[in-house]
Amino acid sequence: MSTFGFDSRWLSKFAFLVRLDLVLVVVFGVLFYLQMLQKPDLLKALLPEQVYSFSFSAFFEPDDGEINIHTYIPVNNAHQLRLHEETSNQLAWEINKDSTGRKVHWSGDNQATNVQYTVYVATQTDQYNIDEQLMIPDRYDESLESYLQESPVIQVNHPEIVTLWNSIKPANTHNTVAVLKTIYDYTYRQLESAPFKGTTDALTALRLGIASCNGKSRLFVALARLNNLPARLVGGVILDENTKRTSHQWVEVFIEDHWVPFGPTNGYFASLPAHYLRLYQGDQALIRHTSNINFDFQFDIKADIVPPAYYQDLTNIAVSETNLSVLLSDLGLSAKTISIILLLPACALLITFLRNVIGCKTFGIFMPMLIAAACLFSGLSKGLLSFLVLLSLAWLVHLILDKMRLLKTARLAIVVTCITVFFLLGLWLFDGKLKSEFGMLSVFPVVIIAFIAERIHQITSEQNWKECILTGIGTLVTVCLCYLTMNSVLLQGVFSLIPETYLLVFAAQIYIGRWSGLRISELFRFKSLLQGNSNQVLGINGRNRDYVYLQNEKKWLLLATDKLATKQSLARHQVPVPKTIAIFKNYSDLSRAGDILSRQNSMVLKPNAGSQGKGILVIRQRLDSIFLNAGGKRWSTDQLTQHIKEIINGTFSQNGEADTAYLEPVIQQHAQLQDIADFGLSDIRIIVSKGQPLCAMLRIPTKESSGKANLHQGAIGVAIDISTGITSGAQYKSRSVQVHPDTNAPLLDIQIPYWPQIVAMASRCYDAIPLGYLGVDICLDRTSGPLVLEVNGRPGLEIQNVRQRGFHEEFLTLRTSRHETATKAPAIVEGVASYA
Amino acid sequence: MHKPKQVPQAWQSIALLVTGLMLAISIFLAESKLQQISKHATTIDVTESQDEVPEAIDLTATNSTSESQLAAMEGNSSLPAQISLYGAFGSRADAIDKAWISSLFQQAMTASQQGYRHTAIAIYQQITALKPNHQMAAINLGLLLKKDNRCKEAVSVLDHAFSISGVARKGKILALLGACYMEHKQYAEAAEYFRRSIEYRPSHALTWRRYAESLWRNGKDYGTVLSHFDKAIALSPSNPKPILLKARYQLCVLDFAGMLATLTDADNALNATKKAQREYLELLVWSYLEQGKRNAATKTLQKLFSATKNETQSRSKTVFWQAMKHYLDNKYQRSIRELQKLEPSLKNSPLMAAEKAYLLAKNYFQTRKYTKVLHVLSAIQSNTILDHRMELLTAKTYASMTEHQQALAELQELFRQPIYTADVAYQAALTAAELELDKQAGGYLQHALASQPENTDYQLAGTKFEQRFGSLSKALLSYQTLAKQYPNNRKILRHWAKALSDAHLADDAMELYQQLVEVNPEEQDLYELAGIQYLQGNYTSAIQTLTSLLEQNSGHISARFLLARSWCGLRNQNRCQQEAQRVLKLDQQHSGARQLLSVEQSNPEQFTM
CATH class of the missing domain: 3.30.470.20 (ATP-grasp fold, B domain)
Structure with a gap:
């Protein structure tokens, strides 16, 4: 046996597997190097992207006639890119575009009570540098005339506005930057901000000395137009993670073929920050709707960091043509599903590391990974909480079913059914209040929970609470780490753009798989033995890899798990074993059960495929036709026969399948x-x-x-x-x-x-x-x-x-x-x- | 063969663990770093607009009504003969037909415009029962209920209207709710509704005005109320109502100078209508009067009489302003008599009654009938418009009665009110000084000066306090500084001269008095000058000065007596006796004159001052 722990036979047959992990690392290195030569900016492309989910929801009461609702939705331009949008179908809808923007129009006369529009956008900050020497033109193209005109709410030529301008104007009123800075300074710094909900015209803003964004913007536009600068209002929403009902307005001024943005409310001069979503231009109403329908609405905004490769259009850098995110996205998969698929191997490696190196115990080897995947949709805390609630329910159901002594498969099926019903009940009760996504993978935990609950039930019925708690903690930790891994935009980007990284994952898995050292938990378990020569101590890794896998076919x-077969084999080799009084393989054998039982004063009834002592019945003595077990409980012949029947049915078998019962004499120690x-x-x-x-x-x-x-x-x-x-x-x-x-x-x-x-x-x-x-x-x-x-x-x-x-x-x-x-x-x- | 030394298993495990942890930590740190420098990093705004989305009603809505139509709704409760009630209460209640609802709405509008308020209310109630989301029906119903003095019902209807209405109408609904609460004198609630209404309609001047008024009546601080009045005025600069209300508020809270500024700054708007002009002039009279500018008050009163000459106004008003004229002419008894004529006819006009009583009390104050002043003031029912002036007059009355403790207590109580406290603080300072409470006096005066640092009376009071409680030399320096700052202020010069005289700096004092009389030979200045000249033994100059004084006022007893003594000083016995005789003619009991005559007759040399 070599120090690497494998037989020489393997060495000869699979020599190249000697250090497969090293080979993989080398291959990765070569591939990565080649890719870097081709695309030197590859690493830069790993920077994640900030994107937003913007959702408009409208609520109303059905009317007798047709209901119409219009609202503006984002356009694509240099500042923002629409990645994905969807519109609800409760009412018929269509999307139109005009000079003011892009609109969705719902209409219908059915009994719908709400509509929704959701868009996924990526935005960027726009910063304009205006030449300090630029002068204000005398004339403009006809198309810009409307942006110089007065209106009832933008009173360009009102004496008070003219007077204001005369009191604040700069020395050079022909210089574009000077004029705009003056206007900006006044509207941003000297006009106070107020949370007005209604419309404020320019004159009112001036007179009050205080205004909300629309008042400040209108005054800004009025002053700009007064100075022959075409200006217009722009409306949209500020993208902060929130549910809200407020919109925002700012200004754009036409300068040298550009509509340059200005924000006099929050202080943006010739710039538009990335968290502003532009919806319309002009002095428009953001929403129009039929009256008398008790209309209400809200915006829901969420920010997200996504891997850079996810939206190919966003990357300005020419990256690898191999882009797994885009490949999967083209298949119609959501971002979360893509991240799960890409990072499953990494999670598997993580679990391998946690089990084999640290010694972390979990309920099910890879079940925590599936739970983490489900949590990706609902959120970690919500996911874990629901998981724990459902798990507790499942455990309770197991506890109850245990008394009914049902077969294993049916028992598990009942648990699955109970959890599913409870899950649906929860959805029904909290309808609309739960703002969680439930993707396909959310369903899997329902099944996973049934198995985990059975395992917990098994452990707790043995009153091994310590093991239960440790395993539970291990599961929780593993779930959290898997969740973090699946959520990692860095890893998503790496595996998307540098898929050869999977070779590293393979290599690591092989390395850990070959490692037969002590687990960290075993350092504590065998701590008293490690003070001497720690190499004396055999851990589970070493036991399994170096002994069980090699020496135990x-x-x-x-055969060793079949007790009766083992006994027979041992007996054939003159190894003393407890005598077998009787064997009951099927129902036909039950006919002689009564006769056999009646001839015994003491006996032990055992299931052949049982474990942990389940199903074993020790009868100590007989009083006439009544048998007393070790605990003093009375058993009749019929009851014993029934017990045998249950053993045959597989009630106590490890795999839930039909089993064999056998009788042995009680061992007198x-x-x-x-x-x-x-x-x-x-x-x-x-x-x-x-x-x-x-x-x-x-x-x-x-x-x-x-x-x-x-x-x-x-x-x-x-x-x-x-x-x-x-x-x-x-x-x-x-x-x-x-x-x-x-x-x-x-x-x-x-x-x-x-x-x-x-x-x-x-x-x-x-x-x-x-x-x-x-x-x-x-x-x-x-x-x-x-x-x-x-x-x-x-x-x-x-x-x-x-x-x-x-x-x-x-x-x-x-x-x-x-x-x-x-x-x-x-x-x-x-x-x-x-x-x- | 020598076996290679093996690394202990424990160390291998730990090494592997450490490697794994380092890798995990590296990934975590890199992730965090990358998220920070994400390509589209955003900044967080310090402030954000709270404005609602402006909604527009679809043109398919046919039940809208204009603001002017709403405003035109007036009502009485008699049933119309010509309006058919069939459509309102009729048999088509089963089908909620849109056209029928529209027709009902039109009927309600018509009924309301024609003055059949109760009918309109009934129809609107039917509409809202059939179609609870009908915004305009709910709003109109609320409006009519309010007009019908059924504010409690109006509030619940309007609350519902608010919940179903869009942004455009919420402002109006809130204003109506505020008005309801105002009518019920629940000013705190009214203020809150008006505040919220303004959020939806920031350009609505009337709401700003009502908001300011509700704040005033709710006892809000002076600065806040004033700023809201200013906004109402700014939004409708040509509207006299908010200006006049602001002026009346300032009168009530004792900011007479501010009131004057308000009225004079806006005289164009205030002359727009006859009614506004009249009220403007009335308030202007009060403003001048309260500041002691009688001449200006008189002139304004004349203008008021001219302006209202051809108008029909109530007899009470005519009598009242006549009484005011007499008061300004110092004909207090006549003023009192005029006011007493008004007694029985003012029961239905509490404001007029209070103003009448206040003027009556002022008359009594001028005639030193302080007990009557207190009696009249205590009999006035509590009235927000005049309360604080009455309290101030009460305090002044106690002060005049030398009951300074009581006066101070009144002023302290007044000081705690939400008023313009500068004048009150000044009065309190003077009163506290009388009580030798120098620290308290100084504190009050500081407060007054903080509000009006340019007020010469306050500054003068400060200097006088310095003279009284502090150092005379410092006080003299202060007087000098004040005189330089306000060279034309006679009061300052007078006080300075007095202080110099008290400091035995007679020459300097005399110089100041000479300066005063050169500009305007007022009696008191001439008399003080003559006194100093006499004491310096400059009898000739004293005689000249006194002669000038007596030419202005031959009945000035003290001056004539001093003249007599001055002649005595020049050993002109004849003229001395002559003047002494004149004194006795003016005042037969004048002991000084008698003594002078008896001494002169016996031994002229024995007379001393």
Whole structure:
């Protein structure tokens, strides 16, 4: 075995895979370099764009006759670009354009009560530099005449306005800049601003000395026209993220073939900022509508940063022709969907890193990514909140359904149905108030939640709250990080414009996949072992990659999960196993169940494909026709038969499919172990590598573990010297102990009975089930002696903590000195033979 | 073979973790940086317009009505014979036909224009019941209810009209609501509605005026009210109403100088109509009167009489202004008699009654009948127009009665009102000075000077306080400064001369008095000059000065007595006795003259001043 942890057979067959990750990095480097040579400004193109979503919504009550609503909508020009627009269809609509702007006109006589127009715009700041020497022309083209005229609200020649101008005019009244600066200074600095909602004409603005934007603009226009400068009002909306009902007006002055903007309200001289959306020009009404329809309206504005490549038209730089965002956009996908697609690999890499390097546990490996994708539409906080609410509901449903003992598939289907109904109920109740988008991907969490809830239910029913919380936190963190990744405009831009970056992602994934080091969480888990040589400690990565994947073939792993088949195989190889009293495979076998049961005074009824002890029924004694279980509950024969039926139906099976029930006698624990703890069955776990027992521990239940020999649930682990069978150290909840916390029985220096036989049995298990990395669980029956309960193809690593020593290098040492093992084996085998 | 040293697993894990974290942080920082320098970065405005979107009503709407049509609605409540009620209450209530609604609306308009207000109200109510969103029907209904003194109903109708109306009409509706509350004397609510109305109709001068009035009546501070009146005036400079109302407000809050400026600045507008002209002149008279400019007041009163000569006005008014004329002519008894004629006829005119009582009190004040002044003032019912002038007169009366404590209390109370406080502060300063409350006096005077730093009376008072409570030498310097600043102000020169005289700087004092009499030989100045000349032993000059004085006023007892003493001083016994005799003729009890005669007769040398 090389230090990189792979077999030489692989090396010969797939030599080029030796450092595929490096190869990919090199390829990326080359491609990127070539692209940079061609497009040196490529990196500049990574700057994200600010775009706005602008929505106009009108609400009204249906009228007897036709309803008409007009409003101005954005045009495309140098300042703003319409990226995408849509209009609602509650009323018939059409879009027209005239000299004042572009308008949408809704009309109809149906019972519609609202209409909406939404546009996605990109804007830019316009700044004009006017030549200081420019003089005001005497004449203009006929087309500009109207912009020099007086009107009822722009009283150009009113004596008071003329008087005002005479009092403020500059020395040179023919210089364009001087005149405009004077007008601007007066209207911006000397006229106070006021939140007037109605129209203010120029004269009123002057007389009051205070005006809103339309008053200031009109006065500005009046003064400009007075000085023979064609000027016009311009109207639009200021794009700040908000829901509002206010519009804005400013001015444009015709100077040398340009209509130059001026904002006397907020102080813009010859410039128009990017967050101004221009809708119309001239002294127009922004909205017109039929009267007496209780009309109301609002604007909704949202700002967004999008990757630069998303809107090809925006980029002034000639970038790579390969633009994945545009490619996907052409397919009609929304920006959010595109970002999900582009960044899924990055999220997958992130999850890989979190799991394999940090050791972050989640509910479902890639489910957090899907949840994050759903949150992209609804917003992170809203998404997470709804996720948690639905998850809680799903868990409650699981809790209720558990009592009904339904089959797994049906159970999950019911949960999915409940969540969906609840989801729809929520939409109905909060109709219109929820301003969230629900894209396609929002639906997936409904399914995801069902699975996650089942997992949580499983964990909580074992009362493993710590694991539940840790896994929950891990899931939450992963979701948030995936959300941030999917929201990253930088990454979106990178993957759009530099798709060879995916090679880097591949390379990273391969590198992490090959890495068999300790996870960060394992640094804490095995912290007491790391003070010495940390390379001794085997982590999950190392276990899976270097042992399980290499040494445990799939077919034997599958066999190990079939308890009955395992028993049969072990029995064939003279490995003692608990006797099987009866097997019930299908309903036809139930006919003899009553007869068999009636002949038993005590028994254990087990599902073959069960896990975590679910479905196991231990009957301790019989009183006439009534059986009493370990908890003292009474069972009739019929009830036991019914239980068998449920096992057959698959109620307790891991995969929810039909199962086999079987009967075993109750194991009467060896007195020595019974003395230590009499409220559960202790067992001995031996790790066997290619038939060679490596290390062993005794697992003793406690009251806290509810009588189960499960270290994660609070059982005690006692290290056993593999060669002598004497207990040497005990760990209880990461602490060293010397006595049992419940019985005060001593735990150390105990000679395990039948030790040589136990070791031989463990070794022979490899013959029966040739898993190169194997965990054998053995119990001690007072009559039958040691019996193999089950074998495990992926035994846990906690034994290292129990031994207070890692066994990684022992594996390596073992492999290099197999000849020594071979000489020892016969002695052990003989011991077994004599026992048998 | 030597095994290569392996890096401990723990360090490998940490190294990988650190690498991953650094990569993540780099991406995060780059992202943040990029967002900051995003190509289309925007700036945030400090202010933003709050204006509503101007809406225009589609031409398909047929129920609009013009402002003039609305304004033309007047009403009485008798039912018209010629208007058919069938269409209004008829049997077509089932179908909400647009044409029918339009027809109903026209009927309501017609009924209203013809004066059948209740009928119009009923029809509008029917329209709004059938079509709640009918803006004009709701507005017109509200208007008519208001005119019918059913403001409570009007308010609820107008509230609904506001909710269904567009921007163009909201201003009007709010103004109507304000008017309702004004009628019910709920001025705070009225002010708020007017304020909101202005937001929709900033160019509506009438609303600005009513807003100012409601603020005034709600006790808002002087500056705020005034600025709103100014806006109303600015929007309609040729309209006399806001100008006159502003002037009346200034009169009420004791800003007499401001009132005068308001009236004189706008005399073109105020002469536009006869009614306006009359009110303008009336207010002008008051303005001059309150500032003590009797001559100007008299002249203005003459103009008023000329202007109203050919007009028919109420007898009360005629009598009142006659009484005013007598007052200005110092014929107080006659003025009182005229005013007393008015007593029974002013019950329905509280303003007139209050003005009459106020003038009566002023007459009594001039004739030193202070008890009667207080009695008359206390009998006047509370009236916003005159309240503060009455309080001021009350305070002045107490001061004249030397009940300075009471006077000061009145002034302090007045000072807390939302009025123009400069004059009140000045009066309070004088009163506090009388009570030797120098700090308080100084504080009040500072307040007055802060409002009117150019007011010579205030500045003079400051100098007098300096003289009284501070340093005489400083006071003299102040007088000098004031005299330089206002060389033609006789009061300043007079006070300065008095101060010099008190400081025993007789020569300087005499020089000032000579300066005064050269410009205008007023009695008091001549008398003071003669006094100084006498004390300096310059009897000849004193005699000359006194002779000039007595030529103006031969009945001046003190001057004649001083003349007698001056002759005595020149040892002209005959002339001395002669003058002393004349004194006794004017005042038989004049002890000084008697003594002078007896001393002269016995031993002329023994007389002393």
